[in-house]
Amino acid sequence: MDNNILHINNGGCVKVADIPVLAYDSFRTLTIELMGDKARHCASYFAYPCGDGLRLMMCIADDNAHDILVFACDVEKGAKLESAAKDILALERYEREIHENWGLEFEGHPWYKPVRNFFPDKYEFFKMEGEELHEVGVGPVHAGVIEPGHFRFICNGEDVLHLEIQLGWQHRGTERLMLEKKRLIERVLLAEGVAGDTAVSHSTAFAGVWESLCGYTPDKSVLWARTLAAELERMANHTGDLGAICGDVAYQLGAAVYGRLRTPIVNFSQRWCGNRLGKGNVRPAYAPYAFTEELRQQLLSDLAAYERDFLEMCDKVQHFPSVLSRLERTGVVSKEQAESIGAVGMAAKCAGVSRDIRASHPYGLYAGLVEPVVKTTGDVLARTELRIDEVKQSLRIVRALLEDMPEFDGKMQSAGTPKADSFAISLTEGWRGEICHCAVTDAEGELAAYKIKDPSFHNWMALALAVRGNEISDFPICNKSFNLSYCGHDL
Amino acid sequence: MFDNLKIFFHQGKQFIPDVRTAKAPGVFRGRPVISTEKVDEQAFADLCPSGAIGTAPVSIDLGKCLFCGECERCFPQKVHFTDDTHLATNVRERLIIREGEDKPIEIDKDAIRPEIRKIFRHSLKLRQVSAGGDGSCEAELNATGNVQFDLGRYGIEFAASPRHADGVLVTGPISANMAKALELTYEACPEPRIIVLDGTDAISGGMYAGSSDLDRSFLDNHQVDLYIPGNPAHPLTVINGVLDLTRKK
Numbered sequence: 001m002d003n004n005i006l007h008i009n010n011g012g013c014v015k016v017a018d019i020p021v022l023a024y025d026s027f028r029t030l031t032i033e034l035m036g037d038k039a040r041h042c043a044s045y046f047a048y049p050c051g052d053g054l055r056l057m058m059c060i061a062d063d064n065a066h067d068i069l070v071f072a073c074d075v076e077k078g079a080k081l082e083s084a085a086k087d088i089l090a091l092e093r094y095e096r097e098i099h100e101n102w103g104l105e106f107e108g109h110p111w112y113k114p115v116r117n118f119f120p121d122k123y124e125f126f127k128m129e130g131e132e133l134h135e136v137g138v139g140p141v142h143a144g145v146i147e148p149g150h151f152r153f154i155c156n157g158e159d160v161l162h163l164e165i166q167l168g169w170q171h172r173g174t175e176r177l178m179l180e181k182k183r184l185i186e187r188v189l190l191a192e193g194v195a196g197d198t199a200v201s202h203s204t205a206f207a208g209v210w211e212s213l214c215g216y217t218p219d220k221s222v223l224w225a226r227t228l229a230a231e232l233e234r235m236a237n238h239t240g241d242l243g244a245i246c247g248d249v250a251y252q253l254g255a256a257v258y259g260r261l262r263t264p265i266v267n268f269s270q271r272w273c274g275n276r277l278g279k280g281n282v283r284p285a286y287a288p289y290a291f292t293e294e295l296r297q298q299l300l301s302d303l304a305a306y307e308r309d310f311l312e313m314c315d316k317v318q319h320f321p322s323v324l325s326r327l328e329r330t331g332v333v334s335k336e337q338a339e340s341i342g343a344v345g346m347a348a349k350c351a352g353v354s355r356d357i358r359a360s361h362p363y364g365l366y367a368g369l370v371e372p373v374v375k376t377t378g379d380v381l382a383r384t385e386l387r388i389d390e391v392k393q394s395l396r397i398v399r400a401l402l403e404d405m406p407e408f409d410g411k412m413q414s415a416g417t418p419k420a421d422s423f424a425i426s427l428t429e430g431w432r433g434e435i436c437h438c439a440v441t442d443a444e445g446e447l448a449a450y451k452i453k454d455p456s457f458h459n460w461m462a463l464a465l466a467v468r469g470n471e472i473s474d475f476p477i478c479n480k481s482f483n484l485s486y487c488g489h490d491l
Numbered sequence: 492m493f494d495n496l497k498i499f500f501h502q503g504k505q506f507i508p509d510v511r512t513a514k515a516p517g518v519f520r521g522r523p524v525i526s527t528e529k530v531d532e533q534a535f536a537d538l539c540p541s542g543a544i545g546t547a548p549v550s551i552d553l554g555k556c557l558f559c560g561e562c563e564r565c566f567p568q569k570v571h572f573t574d575d576t577h578l579a580t581n582v583r584e585r586l587i588i589r590e591g592e593d594k595p596i597e598i599d600k601d602a603i604r605p606e607i608r609k610i611f612r613h614s615l616k617l618r619q620v621s622a623g624g625d626g627s628c629e630a631e632l633n634a635t636g637n638v639q640f641d642l643g644r645y646g647i648e649f650a651a652s653p654r655h656a657d658g659v660l661v662t663g664p665i666s667a668n669m670a671k672a673l674e675l676t677y678e679a680c681p682e683p684r685i686i687v688l689d690g691t692d693a694i695s696g697g698m699y700a701g702s703s704d705l706d707r708s709f710l711d712n713h714q715v716d717l718y719i720p721g722n723p724a725h726p727l728t729v730i731n732g733v734l735d736l737t738r739k740k
Contacts, residue, residue: 118668140672143651145632147621148669169668172623173704181698185561186540189698196627196723240630253495259637260505266634271517274572277627279722280520280559288564309501316494412564487625490666 004030006070010361013212013424016440019057020071027073028084031058035088039064041342041355043427044436045094047102048449053077054102057451059425059438063360068425075104083109090342093457116168116490125152126164132156136472140169147486151475158471163464170490178450184210184284191437192279194452195488200226200233201430202452202488203282205437208363208426210284213439216415218285220365221406225287227364228401229269229278231394234431236265238387238394239310241483245384246317248477249326257313264302271298285415290408300402307395314388327381331466331478334378338462345433345455347462347482350386351378357429364428369397378466383481390431420445430455432485454488505638510730519725520558520572523551525590530569538562541697545587553578553586553596553720554694579719579732586694586718598735606683607716611657612738614646617687618656618680620673623705624663627723628690632662635726642730647737653677658685658716661709662723664692664699670706677713685716685736689729694718 004020022030034040043061047054056073075081083106085092095106097115106112114123125135133156140148148169154162178190191206192199204226211218240262246254266276273281273289281289317323333343338351348355349372356372357363373389375382418441428435433455442448463482467475507513515521536544539562543555551562551570563570575595580586582599621629632649635642642648650656653676665673677684688710691697699705719732 116668120671140669141618141620141653141676145619145621145629145649147624147626147629148672169672170621170623170663170666171668171704172664172666172699173702174699176704177699177702181540183540185538185559186698189540189557189559193625193692193698196625197630199627240633253498256638257498257502259634260502260639263634263637263639267516270515270519274518274520274560275558275722276725277630277723279627288560312498312501316498485626486621487623487663 004071007065007067008070008425009067010357010363010425010427011208011212012068013215013419013422014070016421016423019423022071022073024073024075024081027056027058027071028082030071031060031084031091032087034060034069035090038339040069041344042090042094043068043434044425044438044451044453045091045098046438046449046451047098047104048440050074054104056098057423057438057440059436061361061427063355066361068361068427070423070425078103080105080107082107085109089340090458093461114166114168116171118166118168120150123166125166126162128154128162133161149486153472153475155472158473160467160470160472160475163467165460165464167460167486167489170487172491174491175450175452179447188283194491195454195485196277196279197237198233198430198432198435198454198485198488200229200278200282201428201435204230204364205426205428205435207282207284208428209424209437209439210418211415212424212426213418213422213441214415215419216285221408222285222287223364224401224406225289225291226282227366228291228398229281230364230428230430231397232265232269233278235391235394236262236269237431238391239265241480242317242384242387244480244483245327245380245477246323248480249323251317251320251323254313254317254323257309261306261310261313264306268299268302271295286411286413287408290410291405296402296405299398303395303398310391318385318388324381326477327384328379330380330474331470331481332377332379333462333466335376337465338378341461341465342458343462344458345429346383346386347433347459349373350375350382352376355434357427357434361427363426365401369400380477380481418445418447432456432483433459452491454485456484456486456489459484460489506641507639510640510727511734513727515574515576515725515727519574519576520560522553522575522578522596523570523572523588524593525549525551525570525588526568527591528568530566535562535566535569538565541691541695541700549590551588552695553588553691554583554718555691555697555700556720557691557697557722576725576727577731578721578724578728579717579735581717581736583715583718586720603736604683604716607685607737608739610683611685615733615737616648616650616656617658617660618653618676619649619660619662620669620676622661622663622669622673623666623699624690624692628662628692628721631723631726632660632689632729635729640726640730645730645734647733653679654681656680656684658687660687660689661693662689664696664702664705665707665709667704667706670709673709677709686713687717687719687733688715689719690724691720691722694720697722
């Protein structure tokens, strides 16, 4: 079996010719066999044109061995293949995506619904018949200032029996543009725009792929800056989400306090790199904005003020019966569900699945720095408390980093040019969860394929499962507790 | 009860007293100033990932600029991004900054439709539509409502339904899949209604300009009342832009 798998590390780059190419039957069997181990999950599965046909590329992350298992399969265009998703549910969206992008058929797939190419006038939503049942359609334009998606509930009275989520509204062709735009700065900006609230982690994943394709090793100051920026991004988003969760249960003080506590973190990002969301702070090969002693002092004092108010507010929220009663046992995702759908990040960690790339496949300066926060109840309260605990953890990481500040030379650097016929993969743990970028180069060293996976690609299914059996009035709080990305999914 | 009061008291005064004159802290890449120094214009223009830089004379179109700072990094003597957050205007051409210019970007009073200042000067409700937006403009719009920026103090709010709104505020480059929903949302707003484009992606398509997955025909068919550049637009840029449009200084 081992001859059929190439083991690579996070941020690794290999020759495409070294990746084992299997016949589809063995490819499928091997995938199912490997995915049977709960310590493994699919980090990316995609197709790209290769010769006259298509090549399927499977990347399975192994949390115990801390590496990524890669193998491939060549198929003809329009081929009819036996679905692997009927055995391993976590692959279902990948197969739908490959079908939609490249026209391959996966026979026996449990539900062939569109991923992004969605025509609202023609599409037939899932239906249930019954005199007692009614449907509620929400979106694509929602009541709040958020991105578009369509939610179709089937309810019995107030209770949700089924939720179908239809995305694709945000699709703007990011992966295609990655290949069309040839300049590095264009591609960096596309990576930042995959999900603007996760700009740092997505551009770090891009930089990881690019540097490894070029065979460039960035120096410690660059990794230090990326690690710090990613933790600030996590703190800012978690804090904002806590405010939104309080807002959704009508706890105004919590909404106001957490809402305003996000500001010092994003403002610090602006002081450092000129952008509140960290856009521009990560570039391949160098750290564009030097971190100075003055910034260090500023951040330490900002964090001290932040921590005091944050902890006081958390203490109240975690002991406030009228808030807790809305959060506890609402929107539960079980461990079995999280494992079967291949959930990552917060959705997995709250259901007792310890899945955190910072710990399992460390990158940047994360090695040995993170012990994943894991909750077991899988409800909205778990996702609230996880955020609180992760903010506390990020505070510790940031302070540890500030103790060991490297020198910045601030000079522009180039990583060089990508190697020909190579494959690179880079995983990062954004605040929502695992981000995966993969690239394949052709004989000239140009990008032949670029695949982006946002954690939301896995986790939207978790939301659909979480609301089953809940009152429809609890949907906003469930949705907010996941706060998934529409644009990251739609690309 | 007492815990809540204690927390309330501990926050101190958070609101920004005067949003009109407030500065963004630290470095902010706002309105650029381009010097008249001679540089290789083509090399300078070729740096820009979104085609915002024009030549002869050298100019930066803030409707296309993604504020990545690449041009300033490579040609610090030629361009400097100031901390001026007042970037919004109602005339598209005013977003183009030419070399040697250093004057504030302003609203053209004469180009404002007369009903806007008559009807919306004390109260304005906007329906936000994200059409391919990357979530960053949306995050900053939500920040305009927090206790610091407190957009609500001016009677300006985001409405849940287009039926309750005085217009739409669009974020994102307008994906083809959202084109119809945007049109329907706009049509659902009672007249008179305005259109605000928030963020560079909305104004020009940004990095996605020309992508076959966009459908920007909405903008060909309707008049835009306010352009707010940014990647994402800073809350101060948004608030001051909307105030400048709807009321006298």
